[in-house]
Each structure stands twice: as structure tokens, then as C-alpha cells.
Amino acid sequence: MKLLEVKGLKKYFPLTKGFFKKVVGYVRAVDDVSFDIKQGETLALVGESGCGKTTTAKSILRAIDPTDGDVILHLDGKDVNIAKLSRDELKPYRRYMQMIFQNPYTSLNPRMKVKEIVGEPLLVNGIAKGKELEDRVAELLKAVGLRPEYMIRYPHAFSGGQRQRIVIARAIALRPKLVVCDEPTSALDVSIRAQILNLLMDLQEEFALTYLFITHDLSVVEHISDRVAVMYLGKIVELSSTEEIFENPKHPYTETLLRSVPKPDPDLREELVPIEGEVPNPANPPSGCYFHPRCPYAKSICKEEYPEFRNLGTEDNPHYVACHFAESLKLRGVKITL
């Protein structure tokens, strides 16, 4: 059952020039992105900085208004097009979608106690107040592995990992359907990272959460996600199940990402062979396939035409890819063992 359908989502930021702010062009941060997320699954959105991952997430949550496209949320048999609602109409649906931010040092108000931070969503939605509110906050803190006594403290008294737990408690306070996790472990130390990932997986089971998991770290993706969408310069270039993406990548960019991750095993040293070039300017993307200037397999057609995003997998296990040579290329993946 689908929870969320994103269709042709676009977010263009105007580039202005001069005193009168004349629009001279657009940064196509998100350019015609479509995907869906099933109830209870985790979809990872992977890509390098500036590829539009976060803008996609923010457009879905209507933290920013998308330029075009549909974001359809299926709620108990009711379909709501989040992208097309007015600010007022949107209000009752906000509680179903929450976000966990990257940096727990900047996403908590330093002047509010934990009780107020975690309790605020419950209070403003009129769900609980007074003693009941306190009980609910205590429950939430327990669910994320913090002692309820901590609720009278301020954020500065907590470490990065604990702060991220507070952020998570706030996000699940309203029992949302969809939680957008925007690089939730990137700012944390390695020994804490595993704790937070485990917590997110536990909470998903307990509260039947659906995650849109944004990250640049492929080793994290593999553990937490059911399906993976790879983004490059505002477009999704490959989308399939985690096993397919890792073991059988069909887009050269996905192959590059997989090979670029430094593996914690000195026996795999020869793997680290970099590709040339950097991510191009999204205000002025290359012609044809956006990846062609860096692609080791590029031919002349890649400079001229943007490849179609098509399904090369089966009906049950679709494998979408946007590459002219996806059928013929033999790309190296990473074997997954359990």
C-alpha cells in the first residue's frame, strides 16, 4: 500500500541580477522527480551535496513551496495532494509528516527545556496538556532511550547523540505517518551513529513509521533502507531495491558512488580509484545526460540526449534507470552478505 506518491516534483530557484532583481535563469534544484513510498518502508535518497536531496524533502513537507508537481499522501483511504493545498488547508495534515534534522546542535532551541521541546507539538495540536502532557513526554523520552528525569534540562546539558534522541522524540510525538530523516547520523561520532540507526529501526517497528531517509553515506543506506533512489543534479538517475542497487547497479554514477566509499578493510585498497571532475553547477547543467562529463562510459549520444528514465527490472522488483547504455553496460556492484 502506497503512503506517498511524488509525481513530477520540481523546485526552481530564480537567479537574479542587478538592482531590479531581474531573473536571468533558474537553478533547477529538483527537476521532475517522481517516486512513491509504501506504508512502513524506508526509501533512501542518496547523492552528493547540492544534488537536491534536501530540497526534495522540504518540498514534500511543504517547508518550501514546490514550483510544480504533485505530492499525494494517502491517509486511511483519503488522498491529499500536499503540493496543491493552501497554507491553511495544509495545517491539519502537517502532523502526519515530520522531520529529523542533520545537526542536533542547531535544531533544538537552547532556551527551551526538553519538556517544552518534545511537548510543544502535543500542546499546539491540542492533544495533551498539564500532567497528561508530562506523562506523554516521559513516555516519548523512554521510547528514544532517555531517562524521563531529563525533561527538566536544557539542550546544552546533552551530548550530540542524546540531542539527536530528543529531536527524534519530538518528531514522533504526534505519531506521524511519514518521517523525513535528513542525514540524521552525519554529525555524530561513529560509536554513537550505530545507536541512533538502531533506534530509528526500532521505532519504525514500534510505531509503524515510514521513512524517507536522506543521506550521502551508502554504508548506512544498506542497513536501513528497503529501496534506494540515487540523485544527481536534481534528477533521480536510478531507483530500485537496496539489493539491486548494491549488487547490480545499472547507472555509472551509482557504480562510482559505491566504489568511492573508503572500505574499512585494507585488503580492498585497489578499489579506491576515483573518477575525474566535480559535480557541475546546477544553474548550468551539461547538455544531454548530466553525468556525461564525468562518465567513463560516455559516448556521443550522451552529450546530446537526456536518457529516458525506464524500468529494466520486473513488475514485482522494478529497477528504474536513466542511462542510454544501461542494458549493455557491465557495472561492478558490491555483493551483499547477510
Place this chain on the structure above:
Amino acid sequence: MEKVLEIRDLRVYFDLTEGTVKAVDGVSFDIRRGEILGLVGESGCGKSVTAQSILRILPKSARIVNGEIVFHRNGKTLDLTRLDPEGEEIRDIRGKDISMIFQEPMASFSPVYTVGAQMVEAILLHENISKEEARKRVVEMLKKVKIPNAEKVVDMYPFELSGGMLQRCMIAMAMSLNPTLLLADEPTTALDVTIQAQILYLMKELQKEYHSSILLITHDMGVVAQMADRVAVMYLGNIVETAEVFELFKNPLHPYTQALLRSIPKIGIRKTRLETIKGMVPDPYNLPTGCRFHNRCEKFMKGLCDVKEPPEVEVKPGHKVKCFLYGGEKE
């Protein structure tokens, strides 16, 4: 093997209003000629402070309480801890014999001078050559770090360059005087994976060509595995384990190293739950007694680990570990 730098029982304390933080507390290691030594640990473990002590660029609130940092230079030895941090001698060493690459390339260059001007300045500080010659050398170095259009980039300001390009410039600047030792403090942490791979590859190529030694500071076990010849693992101001890189990854001995290696998600091995290290890094003002890892350790021995600090034991040639599991309790 010939040693370039020897650090003996280094202790660096910070006097802050809340108390004294023992950021580096009894650290000893050597760096050999032409090797890459990886220094790994989590934030706050004292990796960067160790590097800053070598160049004597510690913040004002820090003081070197004990220890020596012996640098081998032109056949002579020199204890860097005895130098005046603002004196002639250390300034002569900085940038020439020992240079450094920082984590944030955007924050490490001055925004008001061109990249070239800053690189020329570094060369002119140490060598008696003309500005034109220095500039020529800078362009050459920029080509060496594979910057396209080096002649143009030399006159660009930092804001005109991407993070990856600036990091290349910083490497070019650090290598332009052919240093004996390069300190690289999280050189790729701020970069994207594909750019990180490029920079790591470049550092390795240059290191082979110049035969410099590198102290590579990182929190990323993957980077260490790919780059280092030897590895030192740090936890709360102590080095808990040192070994050759293949040995360390195949046969980690210290419970902290073992837990760290188990807790990182690895590509290709899918688990439903990741193993974790229990608890969190303790408060730096209030360090645990005895072994500093004892309150998070799975092999904690009551009455020993929380009372005495374990000595460093050489288990195999070149593999040292600071843990009572491998002896040392009788002393």
C-alpha cells in the same frame, strides 16, 4: 626504520573556567620516514590537539605539561616542546619541514587574497627567490595536484573555487616546500565521497613522489584502512592501540578498537541491527579512573581496570596495546 618524529609521554592540558581538561594525557608514538601513520579516534579524543602540539599552534588556554616531541632534522634532533611558540626556530620549521592540511578548506584560506598570493607568500617566507620564480613554482604545484587551468586558478579568490579544488590548493601549498612531515587533520571530512576519493588518491600519489611522512588524522576507519601503513587508535587522550594496518584490522586487540570496528556499518554486510558501544564518551572534566574505557568496556575487570591505568604492552613486534587483558597487572 628511520624515525622522523618521536613523541614521548606528551601531556597537554587546557585550563578552563569549568576545570582542567586533560586533552592529551601520556601519548607516545613515532612517525617513520616515508610512512602514513593514521591517528583515529572520535571527536574530543585529542587527535587534533596532538597535531597542534607538534606545530606549536595550540590555543592560548592549552599548555604542554609534560613530554617531548623530538623532530629529526638534517641529522640533528630538536625537541619541539622546548621552542618558543612564537620564536624564529619553530617558524622556520612550520610550512617548510612540517606542514599541515586542515579540515575546512573554505575556512583555512584568507578570503581577501588570491589563492596564488597566499601560496607565494608561504614559499617566500622560507626561500630566497624572486616573486616570479615563486609564482612559477606555485603554478607547477597546482598542475601537480591536477587543477585544471592552473594559470587561471592562481589568480582566483577562494570563494571562486569549490571545496575539492581548495583542498587541492591547500595540499599544493603544504607540499610546495617538500616537507619531511605532513600533518593532515581530517583532510577529506568536509568533502563529498567522489571528491574524497580523488583527494585521498592524490595524497597517496604525492606521498610516493615526495617520500614525505604523513600523520593522517581521521575518525573514518574506511579512510585509515585505505591510506595508512600503521594505525594508532586514540581514546580520551590516550593511545590505546598501535599496529600495522593489516594487523590492526585483522587482529584488533583493545576492546575499544574491536567495538569500533564492529559498530561501523560496512558495505556488503547487511545486518538488521548494528552492534554498538554502550554508553557515551565521558565528560572531559571528569574522566574515569584507571583505564578510561572501563565504564564502556565489555571485558571490564572490577578492582583492576577501574583502579589502575594499564601500561602499554607489546603483544607482537609492532603491535602495542594498553589493556590489562594482555598483561601488565603485576607492576
